[in-house]
Amino acid sequence: MAEAADHHVVGAAPAQGSFHPIDSADSRCPHAKLQDLRASTPISIAEREGFPTVTVVTKYDDVANSFRNWRAFGNISSDPDPTRHDATPEDERVIIGLDPPAHTWVRRLSQLAMAPAAVDDALRYVADVAEALVARFAGQSRAELVGEWAEPLPSRAIARVLGLPEESASILHDWVASQFTESARAASGRRYGGSIREHGDFVEYLHDQIRQRHRDDAPDDAITRMVRYRRDDGSGFTDTQIGIHVRLLLNAGNETTTSLLSNLVYRLLEQPGLYEQVGRDRSLLGPAIEESLRLDAPLQLLIRRANRNEVVGDTLVRDGDVLALSTLSANRDEQTWGESASQFAVERFAGSAPAHMGFGVGIHHCVGAYLARQTAILGVNALLDAIPSMRLEDGYGYENVSYHIFHRPRRLPVTFAPRP
Amino acid sequence: MLELNVDRGRCQGARECVQIAPASVRIDATMTAVPIAPAGDPESAIFEAVRSCPNNAIRVFRDGAEISAIASDRSRNG
Numbered sequence: 001m002a003e004a005a006d007h008h009v010v011g012a013a014p015a016q017g018s019f020h021p022i023d024s025a026d027s028r029c030p031h032a033k034l035q036d037l038r039a040s041t042p043i044s045i046a047e048r049e050g051f052p053t054v055t056v057v058t059k060y061d062d063v064a065n066s067f068r069n070w071r072a073f074g075n076i077s078s079d080p081d082p083t084r085h086d087a088t089p090e091d092e093r094v095i096i097g098l099d100p101p102a103h104t105w106v107r108r109l110s111q112l113a114m115a116p117a118a119v120d121d122a123l124r125y126v127a128d129v130a131e132a133l134v135a136r137f138a139g140q141s142r143a144e145l146v147g148e149w150a151e152p153l154p155s156r157a158i159a160r161v162l163g164l165p166e167e168s169a170s171i172l173h174d175w176v177a178s179q180f181t182e183s184a185r186a187a188s189g190r191r192y193g194g195s196i197r198e199h200g201d202f203v204e205y206l207h208d209q210i211r212q213r214h215r216d217d218a219p220d221d222a223i224t225r226m227v228r229y230r231r232d233d234g235s236g237f238t239d240t241q242i243g244i245h246v247r248l249l250l251n252a253g254n255e256t257t258t259s260l261l262s263n264l265v266y267r268l269l270e271q272p273g274l275y276e277q278v279g280r281d282r283s284l285l286g287p288a289i290e291e292s293l294r295l296d297a298p299l300q301l302l303i304r305r306a307n308r309n310e311v312v313g314d315t316l317v318r319d320g321d322v323l324a325l326s327t328l329s330a331n332r333d334e335q336t337w338g339e340s341a342s343q344f345a346v347e348r349f350a351g352s353a354p355a356h357m358g359f360g361v362g363i364h365h366c367v368g369a370y371l372a373r374q375t376a377i378l379g380v381n382a383l384l385d386a387i388p389s390m391r392l393e394d395g396y397g398y399e400n401v402s403y404h405i406f407h408r409p410r411r412l413p414v415t416f417a418p419r420p
Numbered sequence: 421m422l423e424l425n426v427d428r429g430r431c432q433g434a435r436e437c438v439q440i441a442p443a444s445v446r447i448d449a450t451m452t453a454v455p456i457a458p459a460g461d462p463e464s465a466i467f468e469a470v471r472s473c474p475n476n477a478i479r480v481f482r483d484g485a486e487i488s489a490i491a492s493d494r495s496r497n498g
Contacts, residue, residue: 107474108476111430111475111476114432115429115430115432115475116428116429116430116431116432116452117428117429117430283449286449286450286451290451355434355435355438355439359432359433359434361434361436362436362472362474363474364474365432365434365436365474365475366432367432367474367475368432369432369433369434369451370431370432370433373433373451
């Protein structure tokens with residue numbers, strides 16, 4: 001697109017009021033501020049001492065167009081400070097730090113594990129795990145669903161899909177969780193983000209798994225397929241490259257799906273009777289999952305960087321600017337979703353509805369969307385089967401997790417009549 | 421006459437194709453794209469829909485012969 005030849009095009013204005021999407025003090029409760037920004041300054045600059053300056057994009061069309069415009073807005077992974085991205089050689093970058101053409105091949109590498117045809121083999125196991133997790137607490141009268149259900153299920157599912165041994169799921173879960181705690185952030189010496197330190201033991205464990213897949217008698221699983229994969233020019237991926245992508249898939253498939261499961265059940269319990277209604281009419285579960293992904297995008301923002309001057313809407317974004325594309329805000333844009341934009345409408349996606357951005361948009365659309373949806377279907381069905389009625393614990397107050405890109409309740413304590 | 425084929429083993433319900441070529445692809449209750457036959461959008465939109473798929477799940481045929489490579493001629497973005 002041309003530079004600011006059109007006189008209506010202006011640079012982004014500072015955010016009205018004080019809002020910084022990277023600061024967990026704001027990201028934990030961003031809805032009112034995002035609504036203000038959509039109305040007043042849809043594309044704004046957020047500056048705050050101790051945080052990288054970002055251009056915040058909040059309207060549905062602007063966010064969608066920016067995602068699709070990958071030539072102008074490159075993916076630099078989730079850190080809004082590009083320093084580490086720029087210091088990493090291309091062949092050591094994860095897929096969310098790559099643009100085509102390098103991205104294309106790594107995407108296909110990831111699809112070897114995450115395509116529906118590959119994931120389907122694992123779903124019987126995921127259903128069994130869901131049933132077993134729920135059976136542990138169904139005979140009691142209370143449970144904390146994040147810790148007892150929404151966290152363990154995705155780590156077991158993704159470990160199985162990749163072909164990792166069952167015991168790796170708990171190691172994996174601890175490893176993923178340890179990166180996003182307040183203490184990990186303190187250890188990183190920054191006011192935002194997570195730990196930048198790798199866990200040596202876990203990396204070594206994975207590399208041992210990858211080395212084993214080089215044997216002729218290696219099991220036919222996702223990591224073996226990655227080891228044997230060849231690009232058109234006959235070249236494969238190194239164990240190091242496979243390792244960083246296995247770690248990325250493990251990471252990406254854990255916390256985000258925990259968020260989907262937690263957000264969905266929170267919304268089903270927030271409206272009295274809705275959980276029970278979905279239990280009676282399971283055809284509502286699919287639309288409810290989509291509506292959860294819309295209203296509560298598990299990743300509330302994604303980062304891009306301008307490779308050139310580019311106009312978004314009426315605003316000039318300058319070469320080098322870092323964009324925070326707010327999926328959470330786009331998914332609640334009143335202009336797209338109408339007056340009920342900020343409400344959970346269980347049947348919104350039963351008919352035709354615009355595409356939500358719960359899995360992102362465009363070439364980086366979540367490569368694990370199918371597994372996430374299936375895990376949610378199997379996980380919630382297991383809950384509904386064992387516990388036909390439940391409610392949030394008396395006095396429950398929603399508290400969002402404190403990591404800036406995540407959007408989900410920290411805890412979800414529920415009470416119910418125990419299964420005999 | 422153009423016809424699309426969606427590989428259900430690859431489609432992850434990104435819905436790019438449905439937005440670009442709504443008279444040629446629809447989304448079903450499982451969030452999987454399903455072709456509408458015959459494809460009802462202009463050829464340029466149909467080709468763009470093929471290119472738009474992040475999971476390379478869409479193939480296109482003209483009178484029964486596959487022309488996916490022609491549709492994808494521009495450097496693939498998936």
